[in-house]
Amino acid sequence: MLHSFAPIQSPRARVLILGSMPGAASLAAARYYAHPQNRFWPIMGALIGAGPELEYPQRIEALRAAGIALWDVLAQCEREGSLDSAIRDDTAVANDFAGFFADHPHVATVLFNGAKAEASFRRFVLKPLARPDLTLLRLPSTSPANASQRYEAKLSAWREALRAAGVAVREA
Template sequence: MTLARSFPPIESPSARVLVLGSMPGVASLEVGQYYAHPRNAFWPIMGELFGAGPDLPYERRTERLAASGVAVWDVLRECRREGSLDTSIEVASEQPNDFGGFLARCRQIERIYFNGQKAETAFLRHAAPLLDKTTADKLTLARLPSTSPAHAGRSFAQKLAEWRRVAEGV
């Protein structure tokens, strides 16, 4: 198993929502960019919702999200995994990011949207129990369909319809 390490969040002190993945895939880790796989629907959806689509350079996309009140990060700081699939993550190796510190910096976040089931499961297992009660009580948590190309059970239009909740949350 290969040790995978995440990278810093896309954040802003004015962020009102946080979108969480589990761990960046191999393509993302290789270039140091969130959702870098060309068939991942994340950036096309962000383009529809916030004008932060894949036609823009990565830096401009992240600036647009931050300016729109959207933060992006991953639940896991590191884990062991072969390939990019969430199902390949070795659960015993999962180490969460510091959400207490992150939420202290981004105090306006009240909604967390999970990009798929693994992100939600890992957050509830590793991160949520470490949050202080005041912080935990103010958060609304919701799972959205994964934007991964491996999650082909829904069309782009169906995913976009559910992901509109992110725009409604800011």
């Protein structure tokens, strides 16, 4: 059984970015988005200054300073390898979102890092959560498995979503 990480959070968070479950490289490193080909940190670097050139704790602080929380939909699951498509939904257990949102009342936007994160949230979390006020938006996955979309297109989509959520982002 795989277990995800604690959320990266701040009392000032207005945006929650959700993945599905950390991949093997992230689990081994005990860090979000640790696979060297994952585009999450380069995108965050371009948009809010939380790039891979910074040490991991500095990246986390940059997220917090921007009002961004980071977590995964699933607390645990079984999966062979790292692909989201290999997650066994019959073993999936969602994180405690009722508790998270109670502790973070300013979070108004949830951005999903890919289709599996969105599908898992809608399946395991949304109905019991009953938060019709949340803005939910699926973004292109930053995973290396999503190689069909160019980096520039991903960056543009993430920039637009963060800007719409009220995050001060760097211009192109």
